[in-house]
Amino acid sequence: MAPGSYYSNETYYTTQTVTGSATTAYTNCTFDFATSASTSSVTYWTTGTVYDSKFIYACDTDIVYSEPSWVKNMYNGRKFHHPEYGDVVIYVSDDATEEEIQEHLEHRYSEIRYQREIKKLTDMAEIKAQDLLKDFIGENELKIYNETGRLYVKGEKGEYIVRKGGTIQKIEGKNVIDFCVHLKDRSKYPPTDNVIALKLLLEEEESNVLKLANRRGSSSFDSIDELPLAACM
């Protein structure tokens, strides 16, 4: 695939190859953002899915496509509309032939098809993971989990909020303490698999989980809107 990145309104895709460990490479990635007027580079701390060496990161951004900045500096963007793929901007020289433009477009469409296929696969894995979680917590709690992205878990001693995609918050009075702990190679797994694993481990081996977890700070319970709802379960 050609270098470049693009977005749908649900998922950020990039063709950049990601290497390294989940905690270093996948959580601190710098991406080029293309807007109608300018280009900016943004560093994200995030979790995501790596599929076929490509990093997929869920976001709500509605930006459509980004070429590497050197391409955008060299050529003007030309927008084309496709009935299935929507508006697509490609960067080609002003004197490009019709054939070259078509070739470029076909390449872009194949990228979109490829990314959609990846998204379908990752969505299917997440559905399966949520089915399994539902076996443990029931339909009502699953609904709250999907609304808040958090699951309340009662450990052997403490109470926790497990966040979708991993990491936990320990409830202590009116405060929550953030801990970073997750599945090894978590980016390989659907986010809810992380939640299932942490739920099972906190219920059975709370002290071992806390030994492995890295404390990241604390905040007020009241400052996190979704917590009271999730914690009511």
Added chain:
Amino acid sequence: MGEMKILSEEGDTKISWNPEKEKETEIARDKFNEMIKKGFKAFRVDDSGKKTNRRIDEFLPYAGTIILIPPIVGG
């Protein structure tokens, strides 16, 4: 029937066996041991599925449902 759910990239991978059938049970046991060697942890789940109970370190043919989860790390 016994069932093993191994958390995986596809959500989970299921393996079923009839504990009365030696060959099926053997295949399931081998898979269980393979995953434990890789650092996975096994949990026995009761019939209702709602309450999880007891870590297990050995394959139990009559355990009902077993969930295998990958190792965790601090981030």
